[in-house]
Amino acid sequence: MGTALSHCGFRIEHLGSSIANLNEEELILEILSTAADHSQGARPSGLKEAQQVHVVNLRSPPGLESLNFRFREDVRSAWPDEHRFQASKRSWLVQIEDHAEGLVLQIATRNEERSLEAVALDLEDSRLAASYAHRFNLYSREHARQAGFDDNIPSIKVAAPVACRVVKSHMPALLPIGAACTLFPYEDREVKKFVFDGTQDFLELAQAFFHHAAFSSGGKELVCDLQGLEQEDGSLLLIDPCILRANAKMTMAHLLKGAVREDRGFGEAACLGPISPAAEIFERLHPKCAPMCKAFDPHRSSVKQKLGVCGLDVTCGLAK
Ligand SMILES: [Zn+2]
DSSP: EEEEEEETTEEEEEETTTTEEEEETTTTTEEEEEEEGGGGEEEEEOOTTOOOEEEEEEEOOOOGGGGGGGGGGHHHSSSSSSSEEEOOEEEEEEETTTOOOOOOEEEESGGGGOOOHHHHHHHHHHHHHHHHHHHHHHHHHHHHHHOOSOOOOOOOEEEEOEEEEEEEETTTTTTTHHHHHHHEEEEOOOOOESSSSSSSOOOOHHHHHHHHHHTTTTTSEEEOOOEEEEEEOOOEOOOEEEEEEEOOOOOOOHHHHHHHHHSSSHHOOOOOOOOHHHHHHHHOOOOOOOHHHHHHHHTTOOOOGTTTTTSSSOOOOOOO
């Protein structure tokens, strides 16, 4: 825990390498869109469109660095060649005036990616992930009820970002006036990876959600980079997940790698397609099923029956 001082209404915090000294007029954001709130699997921020918020405290705890792992060079080369997977960002834990909960402020590193159009893509992925979380939560509760268990079971929520614009800034190089950015209702100092590159410890709820989202999309989308906070009851609060669409254009590096890979079998089964990068990613990130998966998609192993990720004996339009 760092040192916190009150100073003329300002708040100064020293946290390792990060020091912020803001007065209440120095960093002001205007909320432009709360579109990601409108999903039942979302944790809304409580912020309102057209509201101006004063950032009174800004920190960079080391635990937030994992938000940027997606944009490391070795990772980016294996993901689609598009904004959500390629545009690196800076993140801070912030507090705003008259708002009890902490938030994560995120802005693209490069100026040309600090646009409202780019931020709208961020909101759309979180909104979609939250809609999958809602479906998963409904399914989990019903499954628990049918099994005779209490339906008060761990759930998944997605921190719903709001789109903002910088109105006033004391850090114009990092947060220039007019730039678009996002605020997430997330106040923990750490973001933990749950499903990212296949090296994470197997966490059943996150893995079951990953599979369920692919299943309920008919194999058309994967909710990737599942990261955030595991709460005391086992529930997950996710922040900034991204959606991999089956028709995404992968980077050239990935395509070259995929061209020489050996077929590992999943391709035959998946509605994601026999040579789809998404099918390969599904296999890598979800190498085995959680017990919960078996209830909604018992046919993952039914390769020969062509049931695939959808679990339905119909084509999703992606399988060949
Ligand atoms: Zn599974």
